[in-house]
Amino acid sequence: MNDLKSYVKYLIKHYYKLTRPDPSHIVEEDWDNLIILDGCRYDAFEKMNNLEGKLEYRYSKGSSTNDFLNKNFDGKKHLDTVYVTANPLVNYHVGNSFHRVIPVWKDDWCEEYNTVLPKDMTERTIKAYDKYSKKRLITHFVQPHYPFIGKTGRKEIGNHDGLLSRNYFVNGKNTDHTDQLIWNLLKQGEVDKSTIWKAYLENLEIVLKSVKKLLEIMEGKTVITSDHGNLFGEFLFPFPVREYGHPGGLYHKNLIKVPWFVTQNGERKKFSEGREKQEKDLIREAAKGISY
Numbered sequence: 001m002n003d004l005k006s007y008v009k010y011l012i013k014h015y016y017k018l019t020r021p022d023p024s025h026i027v028e029e030d031w032d033n034l035i036i037l038d039g040c041r042y043d044a045f046e047k048m049n050n051l052e053g054k055l056e057y058r059y060s061k062g063s064s065t066n067d068f069l070n071k072n073f074d075g076k077k078h079l080d081t082v083y084v085t086a087n088p089l090v091n092y093h094v095g096n097s098f099h100r101v102i103p104v105w106k107d108d109w110c111e112e113y114n115t116v117l118p119k120d121m122t123e124r125t126i127k128a129y130d131k132y133s134k135k136r137l138i139t140h141f142v143q144p145h146y147p148f149i150g151k152t153g154r155k156e157i158g159n160h161d162g163l164l165s166r167n168y169f170v171n172g173k174n175t176d177h178t179d180q181l182i183w184n185l186l187k188q189g190e191v192d193k194s195t196i197w198k199a200y201l202e203n204l205e206i207v208l209k210s211v212k213k214l215l216e217i218m219e220g221k222t223v224i225t226s227d228h229g230n231l232f233g234e235f236l237f238p239f240p241v242r243e244y245g246h247p248g249g250l251y252h253k254n255l256i257k258v259p260w261f262v263t264q265n266g267e268r269k270k271f272s273e274g275r276e277k278q279e280k281d282l283i284r285e286a287a288k289g290i291s292y
Contacts, residue, residue: 012236013249020251024058024260026072032220032269033129034138035211037259038065038087039145039246040204040226045259048204051212051224053263060228063255064248068227069093080271082132084125085140086116099135102128113149114161115142118210126217136271139214140227143207146182150202156195160185183244186233193232200230219266226258 026034037045042057049055062068065087073094083090084102095101108120118141125139147153147160160182185191215222231254233242246255 008239008241012239012241013251015238016236016251017249020256021059023061023071023256025061026225027076027078029058029223030221031223032136033214033218033222034136035214035222035224036138036140037144037204037207037211037224037226038140038142039228039230040259041229041254042257042259043254044144044201044204045224045226045261048201048208049259049261051208051215051261051263053261056260056262057257058225058260060226060256060258062248063228063250063252064246065089065227066093067248073097078136081136081138082128083138083140084121084128085138086121086142087140090140100128100132114147114159115149117149118143118207122210122213125214129214129218134269134271136269137218141207141210144200144203145230146200146203148182148196148199148203150199150206152195152202153199157182157185157191157199181245186244197232215263215265220269221262221264224259224261224263229255229258231255 046055060068061071066089069090070093074097076097078097079099081098082100082102083094083098084104085091086104088103088105091101091103102124104116104121104124108116108124110117110120121139121141125137128139129137143149148157160180180190182191182196186193186196211224228246230246231243231252233244234252234254235241236243236250236252243250243252
């Protein structure tokens with residue numbers, strides 16, 4: 001049975017690999033500031049967006065954060081770019097690729113919500129924007145990725161896993177999962193799809209309020225996008241199999257079609273290259289293989 005399941009998974013991934021549209025290469029796109037909303041589907045952004053600008057879409061190189069980071073940045077130097085991140089996987093996978101990586105996940109973690117809150121990311125991004133005015137800037141928010149921090153997520157779903165990989169990176173050791181993964185709760189019928197979708201949209205609404213503040217400050221051409229989307233139990237055509245979350249290497253349309261929202265404020269930025277010394281040993285070997 002396990003061999004059959006493995007073979008079906010192989011066929012599914014192979015099918016979507018053969019039928020995927022041409023993906024966008026983030027580095028080669030035209031932007032001064034890049035805002036990444038982790039796990040944001042295009043249709044969700046289209047529904048919730050109230051910002052002024054032009055909404056397009058791109059197909060991501062990855063269906064998970066690991067996939068996205070490695071295929072866009074690994075093995076190359078981007079010394080004209082500073083990366084501010086609430087997701088520790090950035091440091092682990094591509095931390096040496098940039099002029100500077102600022103680990104907000106390390107210094108501004110909210111224990112109550114088990115994540116980095118958008119308001120803290122906004123504050124740290126503004127500081128980085130002011131300090132590194134001659135650099136391209138990437139800022140990587142966790143939301144709308146779970147855990148859900150809005151009213152529905154807190155009251156109707158309750159505690160559920162966040163980015164527990166942070167504990168690997170900070171402590172260098174395994175940490176038990178004390179709460180259920182949201183997708184397991186959905187598959188087990190403990191939470192219904194409509195509730196999770198509502199909580200997901202609330203996360204997006206919350207983070208867009210913080211993004212709006214950034215757009216009022218940032219000059220140049222700013223793009224809002226995502227590393228990957230999310231599946232909420234869609235069938236993986238042509239197979240009668242449902243999938244949840246964002247498995248790496250599965251190039252389903254709802255996993256790789258992401259928003260590409262373009263806005264411009266003032267004149268374009270001029271960039272300079274140069275390397276700033278990175279923090280030593282932020283990521284431990286114990287974190288290998290973690291996927292979000």
